[in-house]
Amino acid sequence: MVILKVLKMVFLLVFLGWLLIWIMLPTKTYKYKWTSNLKVKLHSTYFKGQGINLLLLTFPIMFIAAFGCVYLHLQKKSEKPYTKSASKTGRLAFLRRPVLVMPTLGIVTLTELAFVAMFIALLIWSLANYIYVSYTGHLHMDKGVEVWHAKFRSVSLRLGYIGNICWAFLFFPVTRGSSILPLVGLTSESSIKYHIWLGHISNLLFLLHTIGFIIYWGITHQMSQMLEWSSSWVSNVAGEIAMVFAVAMWITSFRPIRKKRFEVFFYTHQLYAIYIIFYVLHVGAAYFCMIIPGIFLFVIDRHLRFLQSRQRARLLAARLLPSGTIELNFAKSPEVKYNPTSVMFINIPSISKLQWHPFTVTSSSNMEPDQLSVAIKCQGSWSHRLFQSLSSSSSSSLERLEVSVEGPYGPASSQFLRHETLVMLSGGSGIAPFISIIREIIHEANLQQPDTTASSKFPRMLLVCAFKTSADLAILDLLLPLSLPPTFHLPPQLHLQIEAYVTQDHGLQLDPSHKLIQTAWFKPDPLDSPITPILGSNSWLWLGAIIASSFAMFLLLLGIVTRYYIHPIEHGKDGPYHFSYWTLWEMFLTCACVFVATSGIFLWRKKGGAVEGWQVKSMEIPTPTVSPGSWFSNVEERGAESIPHQSLVEATNVHYGARPDLRKILSECKGPDTGVFVCGPRKMRHEVANVCGSGLGENLNFESISFNW
Template sequence: MDSKVVNKSTSSHENIGAVRAIIKLLLMAVYLGTLMLWVLMPTNTYRQNWLPHLRAKFGFTTYFGAQGTTLLIYTFPILFIAVTGCLYLHLGNKLNDNNVLERNGKKHRLGIWKKPMLVKGPLGIVSGIELAFFMMLIALLIWSLSNYLHNSFADITPQSAAEEGVKVWQGKLESTALRFGLVGNICLTLLFFPVARGSSVLPLFGLTSEASIKYHIWLGHMVMTLFTAHGVCYIIFWAVTNNISEMLQWAKIGISNVAGELALLSGLAMWATTFPPIRRKFFELFFYTHYLYILFVVFFVFHVGISYSLIMLPSFYLFVVDRYLRFLQSRRAVRLVSARMLPGETVELNFSKAPGLSYNPTSIMFINVPSISKLQWHPFTVTSSSNLEPEKLSVVIKGEGSWSKKLYQVLSSPSSIDRLDVSVEGPYGPVSTHFLRHDTLVMVSGGSGITPFISVIRELMYASTVTKCKTPQVILICSFKNSSDLTMLDLLLPISGTPTELPNLKLQIEAYVTREKQPTTDNSKLIRALWFKPLATDAPISSVLGPNRWLWLGAIISSSFIIFLILIGIVGSYYIYPIDHNSNQIFSFTLRAFLNMLVLCVSIAATASAAVLWNKKQNAKEATQIQHMEGSTPAGSPNSWFYNADRELESLPRQSLIQATIVHYGKRPELKRMLFECKESSVGVLVSGPKRMRHEVATICSSGLAANLHFESISFSW
């Protein structure tokens, strides 16, 4: 009987793998076809031959007008990738974790391309794959701009310029201004993909939203550079041709200049606050100013019209779906069970979690505390393991900014509180992990950079003790400024859910205290635990779309887009078309754009709300089942296992961690020597911490002196 079950399971995995392979080929074909379309778009072949043929055949004049062709060739393929990608990811979740965490078979396939190629510079740490795609984008932009300018300049002659009432150089200036805008729209088309946290597109490329923020930053700089050049060139053109009044034009038909200027001003306000010195020093200004993206997009659509703006619609469409789902999740009050207060203004928050919610190590969660700020949301590392702690979720918050410091003050105030209102979004993280592929894991951290590695170690604790899976040797190299910060090592063990033994996990902890020659003496009293009394209405953290979230997300994207097409078709057929063809006037482009945006938002809100309400019933059942979890409040607070190492401890995991820990005072780790001493065939090197530390480790791994080092940076500072 057992043999039949095993064979059935193996056959099921093989079938799922085959289906995923077919889907992957299909997605690759659609992706390459879309990429080829963007390459051909600036050519005369596309504009003079292909596009007129497509408009004649697929224009859908009565229902959609000219925007029908744009929907077909630009919007539909990307949304098809997103929906089909949801199915691909759902099938991936059905596979056994041990099959996803492939070991030595495929771990070196892209090893060379994933190594850092650039370490220092404006782009930060860039791998070979990232550099290749970045250069491809730059090549596309140069190709597009050069083709646009070459083809347009060929039509500008002294005779044609005289007919327009301008000089040749003035005509070329106007043409250049327009082409800057067209090329800027290429970057705008990609701008929103990296910030759709729950999107299915990023995981298809092995990316997470947090790791992709740097792509959003790169694209944002390109967008604003090109659009600023677009606006400045037009202003210069109007000034030299004595048509400066054009700046005040809001045309009913065609381009609306005022809308474009308002979009540019909104973008410039955002852009000014994104540079690191301003963003880090005045984070709240950056945070609130970034909401101007709403005005930027709205006025951009008013500026160019809905037909052309549909080219950039797919990424923004997916972003709106994701943003609305995040809004619905953030409306729930979650159940905060306890907190551990550590020195150095560090706090661990422990939430109740629905058992059906699973996530991978290095995930993050966005947290809002209304009593501190109703609008501010901050990302923090999830330190718990959904396997080791199926009913708890923990995050660690280090007091490094005004918001986090105020939270620590509230929790550590003498007047004890028994409840704290908290809202969350997430968790968000990788769809799979590859830690088991390596023979050795070296994790290098500085300060609060240790937090993502806590979840990795807890997951490996589960894998080595519960599933008896072979795990790699783990070397944790952590640096702290003061000896009191060593208490962060206490977070390696959760308050509950710790395995009874850790004999199978080979763990070595090298802790460095850089600013002290010897330890202080009274740190054992610095850890304090708070236990809260949640309300009955507080819900455990759960996925907003339930365990089958990828299927639900695909259903939301596809159904909302179909509803959007139906409603726009009805509006176009029975309202816009009669005005355009049965009267002496043309329907306002601005009103047409507004109706499209309104229908889009209504379609997404209706379908997403229905899906969330459907899943809310199941979440409510789970919440009722685990309401008894909190139990009684412990009589005392936990002491630090590190500073009580000389006492006899009953917990074998604590004894194991103490024995595995070596503390070095008054010096920094010799990272180059320690990494080169790892002689195993595959060594995964993970680094999280200050920029200087990440660059140092990246330089060592990319030096070519040790081919067995596989680098990965985990950075949450943009």
């Protein structure tokens, strides 16, 4: 559509203009020429010194966020799934090719490396210009200090300025329902590493900023400054408190602690709200306007998640596999649409009232319009307690299990399914995102007639999965949903090959007559409701309405408060308005406007969709009596006619006591458009990335799927 191209061009121009402001911000041109001219027009009694930052640094991103929702809505309406675009993919494949694989940074593509280099260049440019302008202008000279003391203070101050640049980008990757990330083909899960990088850089800069000022106060005999909460300028105490919370969050976020002591990381990271409050109290209202877009959009997303989590999801059944894997099946409204590789956050109060964990959605919203399923691998105390509680009363009708959900969240489109060949490499529970891909393609293939023209429409699929024990093979049962009968056959026009590797067992170690799957059913409860879209149909448009209305309300109320409350005080006998109070007003108005606009539209949409929610029916599904995972070694003995999901078993080859030779598998992939997706242990992802980034990967379009935060 022409309008989509026009909108995309407008977004690009606005974003480049926004970046230009950040580039010019530390220069003499901006400080002495642009600012003086802008103050004449923007330094009004309604916004005072905040007007410039609101126009140049806040408005552009809020404009993109609001109208980006319109773009995503139109894109969703016009999208034609599964249309091959090999030529386009081939031209741009080199941009997604891994060029750097490191344990600390992970897998970095050429595009990411280019943007990282430009961002580091922006930080260096800004720091150099800030110092240059400071040294060649008027240094801040306290009484009795030497010039080098003043220069040292200037450098310490400017390090804080640079950290503020990181905060301008910090919250975009963790805004799950973002309208910014999909515009550049990202999801919150795929871009969480950018949040980690920005967090490390900003914390390092702020720590140097804090230490620098403590050293400066020490050598100039002004240690009393550490206890100062100024009424006319920044609060030193607020900055120090913010730094204490920042260090606590920073230390517990390092991988060793995050991996082995997840609860410590999780609960400590919830201090971010207090950190933000004291950080903003330290920098002040004008600097808050420089970073407010990311925080504003994050608060909207966080409040929407809170509203959704107040509803209890209706849990239909749970499938328990001997490998310690759980599949939870929820009732959902047909309006809930999501793409493969989506994730959903789950909270079970009976296990932990505060912990939320992300899990991969294994269902297809098209194949299973009334159900949504997620896969959970028992790897920590939370999941083990869930497995034990379900297995104790499995295969019987259970009382209600109270569950709250947030999401699902995923890619805005399914363009990665447009390859001619899909090679999916997984290790252990890393197979989960590929289950949704396979189910989605099976559904689309079932809609087509089995003729020669339709067969070329769908990609050839190769699934290579590695497991530790033969019991783990049972996870292959999840490739087909619970609602399908055992007599289901794969569509003849679908090309699916499964190569399963069992690394620790040299043969099937299970009794073939053993019932591998246990199914627990839950009694319906009137307090539970099917999962519904948080904003109903046309959710992108309603999100755009929330962003636009809340931001417009914020500007209106901020102007009224400034003009009719703060301005009279400043020009009265009381003198300047308290620096921190002004900041508190701005934070309060931000939260109040977001809560009012978001809650209003949410309740309106909920009321309008209440009738539709009652139309969702419960599906009675027979409990499977056997598992296809037990048939991999004795197909001939049982007879083909008695094998559940026969075509799935026929497509599967099991290799015992062996590991997949990933380099060999990828080198044998022919064709100009081969999509290579990997999900599993870090070592496996890095090995595949190295192969795709080498000379063997000219025809390989690499993508890593990792939900390990």
